Amino acid sequence: MKTALVIDDDPIVLTLLARTLEDAGWDVLKADAGDTGVALAIEHRPELIVTDLLMPRFNGYQVCRAIRSAQTYFPQPRIIVVSSSNYATDRANSIDAGADDFLLKPIKPVDLLHLLDIEGGTTFLRRSDLMGSKSAAPPDTAFFRHAIGSPPTVQFWGVRGSIATPGPSTLKCGGNTTCVEVRADGELIVFDAGTGIRNLGRKLAGEFKSQPIEVTILITHTHWDHIQGFPFFIPLYVPQNQIRIMGYEGSRIGLQSVLTSQMESPFFPVSMQQLPGYLKVQELKEMEFNIGKVKVTAAFMNHPGICVGYRLETSGGSIAFIPDNEPHSRLRMAPVTDSTQSHEVLAYAQKQDEKLIEFIRDCDVVIMDSQYDGVEYKSHIGWGHTCVDDAVALAVIANVKKLFLFHHDPDHDDAKVESMEEWARELAAIHGSKLQVDAAREGVKVVLNRATA
Numbered sequence: 001m002k003t004a005l006v007i008d009d010d011p012i013v014l015t016l017l018a019r020t021l022e023d024a025g026w027d028v029l030k031a032d033a034g035d036t037g038v039a040l041a042i043e044h045r046p047e048l049i050v051t052d053l054l055m056p057r058f059n060g061y062q063v064c065r066a067i068r069s070a071q072t073y074f075p076q077p078r079i080i081v082v083s084s085s086n087y088a089t090d091r092a093n094s095i096d097a098g099a100d101d102f103l104l105k106p107i108k109p110v111d112l113l114h115l116l117d118i119e120g121g122t123t124f125l126r127r128s129d130l131m132g133s134k135s136a137a138p139p140d141t142a143f144f145r146h147a148i149g150s151p152p153t154v155q156f157w158g159v160r161g162s163i164a165t166p167g168p169s170t171l172k173c174g175g176n177t178t179c180v181e182v183r184a185d186g187e188l189i190v191f192d193a194g195t196g197i198r199n200l201g202r203k204l205a206g207e208f209k210s211q212p213i214e215v216t217i218l219i220t221h222t223h224w225d226h227i228q229g230f231p232f233f234i235p236l237y238v239p240q241n242q243i244r245i246m247g248y249e250g251s252r253i254g255l256q257s258v259l260t261s262q263m264e265s266p267f268f269p270v271s272m273q274q275l276p277g278y279l280k281v282q283e284l285k286e287m288e289f290n291i292g293k294v295k296v297t298a299a300f301m302n303h304p305g306i307c308v309g310y311r312l313e314t315s316g317g318s319i320a321f322i323p324d325n326e327p328h329s330r331l332r333m334a335p336v337t338d339s340t341q342s343h344e345v346l347a348y349a350q351k352q353d354e355k356l357i358e359f360i361r362d363c364d365v366v367i368m369d370s371q372y373d374g375v376e377y378k379s380h381i382g383w384g385h386t387c388v389d390d391a392v393a394l395a396v397i398a399n400v401k402k403l404f405l406f407h408h409d410p411d412h413d414d415a416k417v418e419s420m421e422e423w424a425r426e427l428a429a430i431h432g433s434k435l436q437v438d439a440a441r442e443g444v445k446v447v448l449n450r451a452t453a
């Protein structure tokens with residue numbers, strides 16, 4: 001009997017796929033995580049592997065690469081990647097990582113069986129993963145720390161999406177790309193390293209002068225507008241500083257490789273290895289962890305590639321950062337001819353969006369992708385971003401206290417962003433909600449103080 005291995009962290013999907021294959025005469029092995037799946041595969045060498053894409057710890061791309069690089073695994077299996085991601089780039093990345101086929105969730109058993117009837121099985125040469133991080137002993141110094149007991153703060157250094165847009169038309173909101181500073185409970189945490197991180201670095205250098213600082217940079221994903229400012233972050237060039245970068249694997253190559261390669265010649269004159277500061281790139285495996293006393297939760301977002309949002313629990317309240325996301329139900333509402341399929345797909349998409357609502361539930365401050373207005377969104381379906389109407393609706397349903405519209409479109413001038421802000425406030429009032437809405441503006445600082453809020 002032929003053997004298949006199914007890997008999915010969603011128990012319902014895992015059972016459905018396994019049962020479908022068992023009914024079709026396969027002997028089925030099951031794993032609820034990528035790394036345990038790979039171990040099972042190496043041990044039993046199934047002819048077929050069906051793997052989910054977005055899994056914590058070890059994603060579907062990593063599964064494909066691990067299998068394709070296992071030289072003792074011969075003959076190589078057929079690998080089918082299944083995912084809720086409907087983006088062409090994720091299909092292409094899956095194939096590039098070594099998958100033979102890609103199936104979009106929700107999976108109909110008949111679709112999987114139909115695919116298995118078609119001959120497949122091309123294998124690809126894998127590029128080796130450049131893992132590991134620059135290692136140097138942390139300097140034995142007393143670092144600046146945000147004073148425990150003083151209220152946490154959030155400050156915007158870059159609020160623009162896609163590309164920086166300096167100029168007279170963006171003076172009020174700012175033209176720098178994604179970067180937000182949080183100081184809370186002894187920690188200095190930075191969300192993303194878009195071009196805004198340059199001004200943050202300048203401010204830190206002026207504020208702390210020769211006093212060393214310890215910074216944690218949380219990367220949501222490695223699109224340019226979230227990492228391009230990194231080489232211009234002055235604290236990297238001060239030997240006594242300690243900089244920790246945390247993020248998830250970047251779909252084609254590891255986080256370390258992405259950050260290193262944008263600093264390689266001919267793109268940049270100073271390589272990552274030449275930076276004098278203590279620097280550690282940590283590729284995250286868990287979706288919950290702590291930075292000192294701050295609890296961090298991450299969740300995968302619906303955006304091309306591997307992209308997460310973060311939620312911080314601080315002594316002054318909670319902060320969620322979701323710069324790039326497209327609600328599943330919006331994306332999947334496109335008309336289809338088969339009404340049953342349409343109903344199933346919509347129900348599935350709504351369930352995915354409910355996960356996001358739970359992720360931001362009762363949050364004090366949510367910084368959320370609101371790139372388009374409702375009309376613009378119609379011509380940008382599938383670009384991976386939210387329209388302002390949906391951002392407000394999600395925040396209202398989740399009982400969020402304060403929403404910042406974020407990731408402003410590069411084509412939006414101050415007047416446009418402010419008109420979207422007005423509309424968002426009207427919408428919140430129409431919903432009968434107390435939700436406060438502001439457009440994120442460079443330089444604005446918010447003090448979180450749950451006790452006095």
Ligand SMILES: [Zn+2]
Binds near residue numbers: 162323407
């Ligand atoms: Zn972005």
Ligand SMILES: [Zn+2]
Binds near residue numbers: 221223303324
């Ligand atoms: Zn992006």
